[in-house]
Amino acid sequence: MKNQQLIGPISQLITLNNLPLKGAISDEQLEIIPHAGIWIKDDQILEVGSYESLRKKVDWNETARKYIEGNYVALPGLVDCHTHICFGGSRAKDFAMRNEGKSYLEIAESGGGIWDTVKETRALSANDLAKVTQSRAERHLAEGVTTIEVKSGYGLSISEEIKMLSAIQKANNRIAADLIPTCLAAHTLPKDWEGSKEEYIKEITEKLLPLLQKQMLCKRVDAFVEKSAFSPEEVIPYFQKAKELGFDITVHADQFSVGGSALAVKLGAISADHLEASGEKEIELLAKSNTISVALPGASLGLGCGFTPARKILDRGGSLAIASDWNPGSAPMGDLLTQASILATFEKLGTAEVFAGITFRAAAALGLQDRGRLAAGQLADFVLFPTSDYREILYQQGKLKPEMVWKSGKKVTGKSKD
Numbered sequence: 001m002k003n004q005q006l007i008g009p010i011s012q013l014i015t016l017n018n019l020p021l022k023g024a025i026s027d028e029q030l031e032i033i034p035h036a037g038i039w040i041k042d043d044q045i046l047e048v049g050s051y052e053s054l055r056k057k058v059d060w061n062e063t064a065r066k067y068i069e070g071n072y073v074a075l076p077g078l079v080d081c082h083t084h085i086c087f088g089g090s091r092a093k094d095f096a097m098r099n100e101g102k103s104y105l106e107i108a109e110s111g112g113g114i115w116d117t118v119k120e121t122r123a124l125s126a127n128d129l130a131k132v133t134q135s136r137a138e139r140h141l142a143e144g145v146t147t148i149e150v151k152s153g154y155g156l157s158i159s160e161e162i163k164m165l166s167a168i169q170k171a172n173n174r175i176a177a178d179l180i181p182t183c184l185a186a187h188t189l190p191k192d193w194e195g196s197k198e199e200y201i202k203e204i205t206e207k208l209l210p211l212l213q214k215q216m217l218c219k220r221v222d223a224f225v226e227k228s229a230f231s232p233e234e235v236i237p238y239f240q241k242a243k244e245l246g247f248d249i250t251v252h253a254d255q256f257s258v259g260g261s262a263l264a265v266k267l268g269a270i271s272a273d274h275l276e277a278s279g280e281k282e283i284e285l286l287a288k289s290n291t292i293s294v295a296l297p298g299a300s301l302g303l304g305c306g307f308t309p310a311r312k313i314l315d316r317g318g319s320l321a322i323a324s325d326w327n328p329g330s331a332p333m334g335d336l337l338t339q340a341s342i343l344a345t346f347e348k349l350g351t352a353e354v355f356a357g358i359t360f361r362a363a364a365a366l367g368l369q370d371r372g373r374l375a376a377g378q379l380a381d382f383v384l385f386p387t388s389d390y391r392e393i394l395y396q397q398g399k400l401k402p403e404m405v406w407k408s409g410k411k412v413t414g415k416s417k418d
Contacts, residue, residue: 004063005409008037009051011388013074015374016359022287022319025352032390038074039063040380043408048374066411071388075355076372077146077381077407079362080336082273082294082323084151084184085136086129086168089120091328095302104228114154115191117328121154126163130170133179136326136334141177142413144383144402145336148177149323149366151222153184156193158208161185165217176412180366182250183212186223186235197234205238213245220270220366224252225260232263239267248367254278255299265289271321271365275308276300283309287316292365294321295357297343298331310347321365322357338398351394380409 013036019025037051039058047054094112107113121129133150140148150171152164165181172179185204193200212218221242223235229252239249248270253260255274261282264272272286273294286293295308313320322343326334333339336358344354360372371379383402385393393400405413 002062002064004039004041004046004058005066006037006039006054006058006063007066007406008035008054008068010036010038010068010074010384011071012036012390013038013048013374014355014390015048016076016355017373017375019352019356019360021361021364023317024314025350025356027350027352030352030355030390036074038374038380038382040409043380045374045376045378045380047376068384070386072384072403073387073390073393074374074382074384075144075390075393076359076374076378077383077405078144078336078358079147079360079366079368079372080140080145080324080326080358081149081271081321081362081365082151082296082325083149083334084153084325084327085140085148085334086133086150086152086164086171087117087121087154087328088124088129088132089117089328091117091332094329095332098303114188114329117154118156118190121164122160126167126170129164129167130174133167133171134174137171137175137177137179140326140334140336141175141405141407142401143335143337144405146177146381146383146405146407147180147363147366147368147371149180149182149220151182151184153187153222156185156187156190158204158211161204161208162211162215162217165212169217176407176410178407180220180368181218182220182222183208183218184222184224186230186238188224188229197230201230201234201238205241209238209241209245209247213247219247220250221247222250222252225263226252226255227257232259236263236267243267250365254282258282261286264291270367273323274299275313276306278309283312283316283318287313287318292319292321292361294323294362294365295343296323296325296331297339298325298333301339301342302330302332307343307346310343310349314349314353319361319364320353320357321362322354323362335398337393337401341394341397344394351391354394380406382406
């Protein structure tokens with residue numbers, strides 16, 4: 001069987017090569033290859049360039065020709081670096097009540113809120129939880145998202161958090177997309193916990209983290225740093241232990257009040273996510289650090305609040321990724337491209353900045369350097385949009401979806417693995 005493929009011709013290929021990890025990017029910096037081809041071997045890109053030049057270069061005894069008819073624009077496979085797609089139940093009732101003007105407390109008192117999702121998630125077996133996670137991930141993959149971060153955090157006990165992360169692992173084994181698991185046991189204090197917040201943090205620090213390491217269920221640890229969840233001081237021991245054990249750390253930061261981003265920078269977190277409440281001080285701190293700022297426009301749309309100050313972060317020299325925050329409570333839409341397009345309109349982000357935010361900068365927020373650009377040595381993750389002009393992708397605000405998706409050199413378009 002031939003282990004090489006030449007795919008093309010493609011009207012425009014947007015490599016995103018040689019663009020910086022930090023700071024603003026102009027659309028003039030985009031490398032656009034017309035009438036392009038992608039030459040791949042197994043799961044990696046060998047070369048991108050003019051289709052005609054590649055056609056003359058390849059060894060046809062080893063290379064299969066994948067001819068593309070019609071006009072298409074190629075982008076790297078999209079990367080969603082912040083989701084909560086492993087959950088049971090629905091929070092449609094919460095959404096309706098919130099739109100009627102009900103407060104968070106009123107919603108919680110009526111049986112809604114995060115605890116409702118915890119109960120629904122706990123009620124599912126690991127296998128059933130894997131199935132619903134797989135279903136959501138397959139929808140994401142069909143829309144061009146080839147790498148998907150997935151958090152726990154709706155278990156909120158040692159056994160239930162392990163169940164969630166095991167379910168994410170099962171789902172990952174069943175589909176073509178890469179699911180990147182993150183432990184979010186420090187999401188909120190569980191209602192059935194009889195001790196203090198400090199005692200709960202001690203429990204998951206001393207008992208859960210070593211189990212996750214031993215069972216190799218994830219390499220990332222997260223915490224919700226917020227007045228309604230945990231303070232910076234409360235989660236420092238948890239994060240310090242996680243770092244000692246070799247986990248990457250990321251922080252739910254500055255969603256409603258500040259403090260989380262400063263903690264993320266102090267501890268060298270790989271990313272600080274949300275940041276809707278970040279002010280000038282926080283923006284400056286993030287911009288000068290190596291912590292990647294992750295905007296979550298889906299949460300702003302779901303809650304009806306302001307967006308992450310994306311423009312200011314970029315202009316100050318910070319690195320900005322954009323993620324969907326797909327979750328049952330505040331961000332149920334789960335459409336990365338639509339949300340990124342809307343954020344671009346409100347924050348005045350250029351096309352290159354948005355593309356960077358949902359590809360290689362988002363990959364960097366997951367500690368991944370092998371994807372997010374169309375270049376030699378990168379994973380052969382790419383998507384083809386049915387248009388001849390790359391600007392149509394954001395112009396149509398998410399309505400223009402990819403028609404073809406390749407993951408690790410295989411055309412998948414949302415189908416499960418063999």
